[in-house]
Amino acid sequence: MEIHTVTEGATEFTCNAYLLAGSPPALVDAGTMPGVEDVVAEHVEDLEAVYLTHQHGDHVGELDAVLDRFDADLYAYGDHPRRTGGLADGETVEIAGESYEVVYTPGHAEDHVSFVGETRVFSGDVVVYNDGAFDDGSFGRTDYTGQSRERLIESLDTLLDRLPETVSELYAGHGDVYRADPDGDSDSVRDVVARALSRAERREPKYPEE
Known part of the structure; x- marks a missing residue:
């Protein structure tokens, strides 16, 4: 399946919004890039649904x-006036024709979930590969009101427990997509998440201004 980062090249602060051009097509997060719906339309004629990892502004600005544009359904863990379906921890959802487990991963956001499949995980902001703080395994910031480093640490631990060994691709809300070398010559996705967990457990400020 082709997966397109439809917010790539944005000049404003945005999350990575991922278009899964499967059957039927779906979007994970929407981002804040004006015209993102036109970019989606360049790849697919229709869009069945949008799945939100969480509802911070950089993920829903252009929702x-x-x-x-597409009259798509909206699936989210938290309440939203346009939500057509909820998401529950442990539930299996079909996104673009593939099965994913919903894993509740709060800490960065109270309504945060990750979507864990057999070969890839959409992790939102709970864990990213590189973000300017760390280059090979980082975690969502927890210094704003309503966030919790302790809860995020628990979420990373939960994600590790429920991450299949077969997962080889990490699609995070920020930074680069990470794909492990199929020959085993690079870190696995589990290695990246474990490194992020270890760094979060230091309980040191992620950024100097925190």
């Missing part, structure tokens, strides 16, 4: 534009 209405996407929903209006």
Whole structure:
């Protein structure tokens, strides 16, 4: 299946919004890039659904534009006025024709979930590969009101427990997509998550200004 980062090249702060061009097509997060719905339309004629990892502004800024353009369903863990379906921890959902387990991963956001499949994980902001703080395994910031480093540490531990050994691709809310070398000559996705967990457990400020 082709997966497109439809917010690539944005000039404003945005998350990575991922278009899964499967059957039927779906979007993970919407981002804040004006015209993102046009980029989606360059790849697919229709969009069945949008799945949110969480509802921070950089993930939902252009959500209405996407929903209006495609009349797509919206699935989210937290309440949203346009939500057509909820997400529950441990539930299996079909995204673009593939099965993913919903893993509740709060700490960065109270409504945060990750989507864990057999070969890839959409981790939102709970864990990223590189983000300017760390280059090979980082974690979502927890210094704003309503966030919790302790809860995020628990979420990373939970994600590790429920991550299949077969997962080889990490699609995070920020930074680069990480793909492990199929020959085993690079870190596994589990290695990346474990490194992020170890760094979060230091309980040191992620950024100097925290």
